[in-house]
Amino acid sequence: MTLESPASDQREVATHESGQFGLRELLLGMVVVSIAIAVTAPQVRELPIEGRRYVLIAIVIQLAMFPVGIGSVIFGRNRMRSRMGQLLGYANDRLSNSPKVANRGFIFVIVIAYQTFIAQMAIMLSGSEMSWLFYQQAALFGYLGGSLLMYYLWSEPKGPIEFYEKGILTSPIQFVRWEHLKVWPSPKYLKAVRLAEYRYLDREPIAISDVQVSDELKSTLLDRFGEPGWSLPN
Incomplete structure (x- = not known):
């Protein structure tokens, strides 16, 4: 895509x-x-x-x-x-852990x-x-x-993910704020980012998925919301 x-x-x-x-x-x-x-x-x-x-x-x-x-x-x-x-952008391919x-x-x-x-x-x-x-x-x-x-x-395994300034929309009315998300370059796919969702003070993510995005959107997400110091989750 x-x-x-x-x-x-x-x-x-x-x-x-x-x-x-x-x-x-x-x-x-x-x-x-x-x-x-x-x-x-x-x-x-x-x-x-x-x-x-x-x-x-x-x-x-x-x-x-x-x-x-x-x-x-x-x-x-x-x-x-x-x-x-x-x-900010849109992706519809959840490549793993869907x-x-x-x-x-x-x-x-x-x-x-x-x-x-x-x-x-x-x-x-x-x-x-x-x-x-x-x-x-x-x-x-x-x-x-x-x-x-x-x-x-709106919730198929390869359904839409919409990226906004304040968070992402992953299902009909499920909005996750960036405060509860971490973003890395995907360790498995070149044109993808890895998203990890956390709840409040949880140390372990409740969901991890690799999402295929354009190069432009990937750069935007990593620049605005990614932290290079984080270690990549397996």
Whole structure:
């Protein structure tokens, strides 16, 4: 990856954050939705009109809350960015010690599982005085489904890292100040820096990762935040 300037970095961030799924993910989503419909449709058809109304309301509530969950994550991220100062650069390759995150197919399964669960519970409790509780659950699961989707898109193992004057942004709304970070040239990769995150007075880092950056960004980070006297961690 070659990064030319903060301006080009911002363009890459915008491209990465479009969150567009590929054809494979779209097809997988259609398959999962089809399975969910196949599971619930026979039971829905056997319900009286009142029961079908419960199911329909639960589904509508979830669909309405799903974009609310997406919007809340986007709002929180933009709000945090506004407090972080000037963008110094951007990198999206975490070369080592990166957490393992489930693939998009798994996220689709989780989201649709929420929908199926609510539909099943609405079917079971249709006509019950407790059905309104599952409307609340439908709203909650719809909100969590949207939030979970955005967290995944911005938290992949090779997801974006944004470098700002006051710290780095490593996940949708996780901001780490430079006071809790140490920066070295990576001992393994030429065009990379090694980041170590510390909490408060901890002597041992809670996370270490090598991040591929441009030569310009590497120089900026080491000049402004690196300390040559530090020994390189293994």
